[in-house]
Amino acid sequence: MSRRVYITGLGMISAIGNNVPESFLSLSQSKTGIGKINHLTTRYKDEFLAGEIKLSNEALADLVKDNNPALNRNSYIAMLAAKEAVINSGIDTNDGLRTGVISSTTVAGMGKTELYYKEMFEKDDHLNVLDTHDCGDSTERIADYLGNVDYVTTISTACSSAANAIMLGCRMIKHGQLDRVVVGGVDALSKFTFNGFNTLMILDREWCKPFDENRKGLNLGEGAAFVVIEGENTLNLRKGKALAEVVGYANANDAYHQTASSPEGYGATLAIQQALTMSGLTPSQIDYINMHGTGTPNNDLSESFATKAIFGNQVPKFSSTKAFTGHTLAAAASIEAVISVLSLQNSMIFPNLNFTTAIAETGLVPETTLVNTPLNTILSNSFGFGGNCSSLIFKKA
Amino acid sequence: MDTITSYAHIKHNQVSVNGEIIFQSYPSLSLPEFLSEAYKALGVSYPKFHKMDAQCKLGFLCTEFTLNGTSFLTENDITKTAIVLSNAASSLETDRVHQHSIDDKSNYFPSPAVFVYTLPNITIGELAIKHKITGENAFFVSEQFDAGLLVNYTETLIQSGTEASVMGWVEVDGTNFEAFIFLAEKQKYTNKNAIFKPLNKTSVITIYNQTIWTH
Numbered sequence: 001m002s003r004r005v006y007i008t009g010l011g012m013i014s015a016i017g018n019n020v021p022e023s024f025l026s027l028s029q030s031k032t033g034i035g036k037i038n039h040l041t042t043r044y045k046d047e048f049l050a051g052e053i054k055l056s057n058e059a060l061a062d063l064v065k066d067n068n069p070a071l072n073r074n075s076y077i078a079m080l081a082a083k084e085a086v087i088n089s090g091i092d093t094n095d096g097l098r099t100g101v102i103s104s105t106t107v108a109g110m111g112k113t114e115l116y117y118k119e120m121f122e123k124d125d126h127l128n129v130l131d132t133h134d135c136g137d138s139t140e141r142i143a144d145y146l147g148n149v150d151y152v153t154t155i156s157t158a159c160s161s162a163a164n165a166i167m168l169g170c171r172m173i174k175h176g177q178l179d180r181v182v183v184g185g186v187d188a189l190s191k192f193t194f195n196g197f198n199t200l201m202i203l204d205r206e207w208c209k210p211f212d213e214n215r216k217g218l219n220l221g222e223g224a225a226f227v228v229i230e231g232e233n234t235l236n237l238r239k240g241k242a243l244a245e246v247v248g249y250a251n252a253n254d255a256y257h258q259t260a261s262s263p264e265g266y267g268a269t270l271a272i273q274q275a276l277t278m279s280g281l282t283p284s285q286i287d288y289i290n291m292h293g294t295g296t297p298n299n300d301l302s303e304s305f306a307t308k309a310i311f312g313n314q315v316p317k318f319s320s321t322k323a324f325t326g327h328t329l330a331a332a333a334s335i336e337a338v339i340s341v342l343s344l345q346n347s348m349i350f351p352n353l354n355f356t357t358a359i360a361e362t363g364l365v366p367e368t369t370l371v372n373t374p375l376n377t378i379l380s381n382s383f384g385f386g387g388n389c390s391s392l393i394f395k396k397a
Numbered sequence: 398m399d400t401i402t403s404y405a406h407i408k409h410n411q412v413s414v415n416g417e418i419i420f421q422s423y424p425s426l427s428l429p430e431f432l433s434e435a436y437k438a439l440g441v442s443y444p445k446f447h448k449m450d451a452q453c454k455l456g457f458l459c460t461e462f463t464l465n466g467t468s469f470l471t472e473n474d475i476t477k478t479a480i481v482l483s484n485a486a487s488s489l490e491t492d493r494v495h496q497h498s499i500d501d502k503s504n505y506f507p508s509p510a511v512f513v514y515t516l517p518n519i520t521i522g523e524l525a526i527k528h529k530i531t532g533e534n535a536f537f538v539s540e541q542f543d544a545g546l547l548v549n550y551t552e553t554l555i556q557s558g559t560e561a562s563v564m565g566w567v568e569v570d571g572t573n574f575e576a577f578i579f580l581a582e583k584q585k586y587t588n589k590n591a592i593f594k595p596l597n598k599t600s601v602i603t604i605y606n607q608t609i610w611t612h
Contacts (some may be wrong), residue, residue, distance in 0.1 A: 106516060108487075113496075114499070117496055155535065155536075156538060157534070157535060157536060191499065192495065195499050196509075196515065199509040200513075201509075250533070253480070253522070253533075254531070258513050258526070259509075259513050266531070270476065384518070385513070385518070386516065386521055386522030386525075387522045388518055388521070
């Protein structure tokens with residue numbers, strides 16, 4: 001059993017790049033990936049912006065080198081990001097140690113199901129698509145793609161999903177159930193998601209403006225990100241290199257509303273507080289916060305109040321990177337985990353794009369340009385529908 | 398020893414609490430009709446109930462029946478009470494309704510009231526909101542009811558500060574439905590209370606199979 005859990009590999013694909021080096025380049029050049037919709041078939045093509053991965057399904061299939069018709073966009077991007085993380089970490093899934101895959105998704109195979117949905121009532125040609133509909137499918141595909149995986153599970157708790165996947169992975173290592181775990185999340189864009197968020201009236205028609213007084217809502221994005229986490233014992237045994245340590249995590253329920261955060265950010269405050277307690281760090285020891293910061297009026301205000309409740313007048317430097325990637329839902333927390341590790345490694349805070357005016361009630365001002373500063377600890381927040389609030393704390397290894 | 402202190406099971410248009418059937422309706426009733434009857438039988442007034450999708454209603458009812466007559470919510474710190482649920486169909490039933498509303502060109506209205514429920518963990522949200530339970534929560538989707546998973550997960554939570562947990566299975570898929578909820582509390586075990594069971598996989602399987610359904 002290991003008491004300490006380290007991140008040893010990163011993998012990511014999103015609107016800002018097809019892999020981690022490309023993503024880092026976009027982040028360090030303040031280049032957003034959000035733009036006009038090109039790949040998703042939707043009546044809102046010209047009405048809304050989105051953070052789309054810049055590859056067609058065919059191009060993704062070529063990258064994965066698998067033309068199995070049962071695969072869909074969700075599984076392609078999950079497989080690519082998970083593979084990148086494994087290669088980056090240098091682990092070998094055939095070395096006899098126990099490897100797990102814990103992935104989160106909310107949309108699963110919906111993108112493909114909705115394409116053939118109406119036809120399915122007329123004829124049976126596409127019923128096999130339904131085999132790939134459920135959330136577990138993309139996780140199984142990742143496991144098959146990586147080979148020799150001992151444990152597979154999928155978590156779906158809306159926009160905090162990937163944070164919960166990371167938490168579960170850490171716990172399984174600490175309890176001696178696995179030696180290392182590929183943890184993260186994936187959500188490809190679908191009409192289903194787009195129409196749903198549109199009816200909730202929380203989409204901005206322009207670029208989202210997290211933490212700005214005049215923010216109007218979020219931009220949806222798509223992506224997949226995975227990190228390899230390992231216990232100290234097996235990491236030392238194979239003389240692997242740690243990129244960061246996961247020192248704190250917590251999950252709490254806001255117990256207020258299904259799709260809105262409580263005005264005072266009660267659940268968020270609990271999650272941050274409990275993650276801090278676990279890490280043994282005081283609030284003043286947090287160097288930077290990667291905020292959930294979706295750009296909706298409700299989230300950013302509530303998260304600001306939670307931040308003030310914990311940090312008082314000494315709020316650390318913070319930003320939301322959602323204006324780079326869009327809100328990638330079940331992938332958001334793992335994308336932001338990868339971004340946080342990049343921040344620790346490169347001593348860089350990536351900016352909160354599109355911000356001009358602080359929210360009147362809280363006056364919090366995020367970092368709006370790239371900041372080069374040594375970073376030792378990062379808090380990353382993710383909050384989901386159903387009141388599901390999770391916070392993670394990463395420490396430089 | 399960590400303890401299962403109460404449980405309820407809803408299946409075949411019947412409600413069983415701690416192994417005994419306490420409510421049943423005609424087998425011919427549809428799921429919405431049954432849920433409405435069971436809500437009346439429960440005898441609480443909670444207007445939000447009527448806005449929920451079938452899965453949340455089912456989870457809500459089963460949890461209320463489980464909690465009824467217990468001191469679970471007053472004896473445990475609700476900020477350290479977890480909710481760990483699971484099912485096989487995720488939110489498929491509501492996904493279908495939402496998809497229909499997108500497909501219907503003549504009556505195109507993908508309602509936010511439906512979309513909200515296209516996630517399984519929304520079921521947890523309803524329970525959390527009702528009782529202000531703010532502890533850790535997770536919703537697992539597995540092919541079948543996995544007692545071992547739920548027990549292991551809750552034991553892990555209890556080792557890291559959780560004091561109690563609302564756990565179980567809430568499944569709606571077409572006309573098939575089933576809910577099974579049990580309450581776990583840290584330590585508390587005494588063999589003087591016949592309902593109490595030690596929290597382990599064997600007990601969970603035993604109480605899951607305990608009810609003798611009449612139809």
